[in-house]
Amino acid sequence: MSEPRDNAPTSAATTASDAAEAAATPAGGGEQPRRSRTKLSRRGWTLVCSSVLIVAFVLVGALVRVPYVALGPGPTYDTLGAVNGEDVVSIDGQRTYQTDGELRMTTVSLNDNVTLFGAIGLWVSGRYAVAPREEYFRPGETDEQVRKENVKQFQDSQSNAEVAALRRLGYPVKVIVQEVVSGSPADRVLEPGDQLVVVNGERITNEDDVRSALAGTRPGETVSLTFEHEGQPQRTETITLGKHPDEGQEQGFVGMQPIDRADVPFDVNISLEDVGGPSAGLMFALAIIDRLTPEDLVAGEHVAGTGEITEKGEVGAIGGISFKVVAAREAGATVFLVPRANCAEAASAAPEGLKLIKVSNLDGAVTALEDLRQGRPTPSC
Numbered sequence: 001m002s003e004p005r006d007n008a009p010t011s012a013a014t015t016a017s018d019a020a021e022a023a024a025t026p027a028g029g030g031e032q033p034r035r036s037r038t039k040l041s042r043r044g045w046t047l048v049c050s051s052v053l054i055v056a057f058v059l060v061g062a063l064v065r066v067p068y069v070a071l072g073p074g075p076t077y078d079t080l081g082a083v084n085g086e087d088v089v090s091i092d093g094q095r096t097y098q099t100d101g102e103l104r105m106t107t108v109s110l111n112d113n114v115t116l117f118g119a120i121g122l123w124v125s126g127r128y129a130v131a132p133r134e135e136y137f138r139p140g141e142t143d144e145q146v147r148k149e150n151v152k153q154f155q156d157s158q159s160n161a162e163v164a165a166l167r168r169l170g171y172p173v174k175v176i177v178q179e180v181v182s183g184s185p186a187d188r189v190l191e192p193g194d195q196l197v198v199v200n201g202e203r204i205t206n207e208d209d210v211r212s213a214l215a216g217t218r219p220g221e222t223v224s225l226t227f228e229h230e231g232q233p234q235r236t237e238t239i240t241l242g243k244h245p246d247e248g249q250e251q252g253f254v255g256m257q258p259i260d261r262a263d264v265p266f267d268v269n270i271s272l273e274d275v276g277g278p279s280a281g282l283m284f285a286l287a288i289i290d291r292l293t294p295e296d297l298v299a300g301e302h303v304a305g306t307g308e309i310t311e312k313g314e315v316g317a318i319g320g321i322s323f324k325v326v327a328a329r330e331a332g333a334t335v336f337l338v339p340r341a342n343c344a345e346a347a348s349a350a351p352e353g354l355k356l357i358k359v360s361n362l363d364g365a366v367t368a369l370e371d372l373r374q375g376r377p378t379p380s381c
Helices: 005-026 042-063 116-123 143-168 207-214 281-292 321-330 340-349 362-373
Strands: 069-080 088-090 102-111 127-134 174-179 193-199 221-226 234-242 256-262 268-271 304-306 335-337 355-361
Touching: 005 207, 069 321, 088 281, 102 321, 143 174, 143 256, 143 268, 143 281, 143 362, 174 193, 174 207, 193 207, 256 335, 281 304, 281 335, 281 362, 304 321, 321 335, 321 340, 335 340, 335 362, 340 355, 355 362
Parallel strands: 102 304, 304 335, 335 355
Antiparallel strands: 069 102, 069 127, 088 268, 174 256, 193 221, 221 234
């Protein structure tokens, strides 16, 4: 049977294709050669390498911490107000007075978890500063160690503020043992919290009396200590002074640290969590005075401030004043109490509408607020 005509052209085309393929096949037969692989040009390789480097830089910049910290305005707290429903400063067992206004303590935020891109972004914002981490953390110091040190400084500032405020109001103070050096002559005789009454024959009314009583003593001499322990009757012990551990000190060594504390029949409580450092002392002291006196210290003014304070009421310099004045103004303060040593820096950073008052001690701060209330001139930075 013959094939259909319409299939003829197809058969002819197939035959021609086969012939061409056979002609292209090398002699001796075998498989056809594979197609050659595509090769990148030099420009292509440059693009690939550049892309890898960019991706690596982005990952490093976004994820890897750098040895810097970011500093900026931190939260503020009204020491005459409450935080989470609890008064920042409260006094139990003594009459207190209400006040109208604010005494706002200020803080600096410190971010230790800074990446490269984060540091650049914070710096460009103009609101934050970036500084080497070693300026705020000692080598090998952990975050937990820093936190504990900040908490201790904050607690000391509270104690100093209480003593300074009550001393200014005329309340008596007592001298207690803050700490005892292990293995020292005072060890096994005194304990932290003991009240010192007489040292080496001298009556003790403040911590300076202790230093005066021991001045001129030498290692090997004996001195008597009269003290009270946890409300027990007074007792007297004799100790032999040791050699002072500090080179160049010839005075006899007792091995205890005296500190002034208020001697009052009421309790002053300061409640504020997640805050560290010593710079809130001035504002705590002013709040205690305001609570215990019928005169309204701030008289409706929104006053902010900062300053480390000693038990005798001296106000010392602090860090981060340029951020604190910004935080204060943003919180609505119109007046800021500045430690004398920080005046120049505060004046260069103070926002518009914030009046700066220069203070060097607690007495000066109280007087300045009284002058402000009466419309009299105040010391300015």
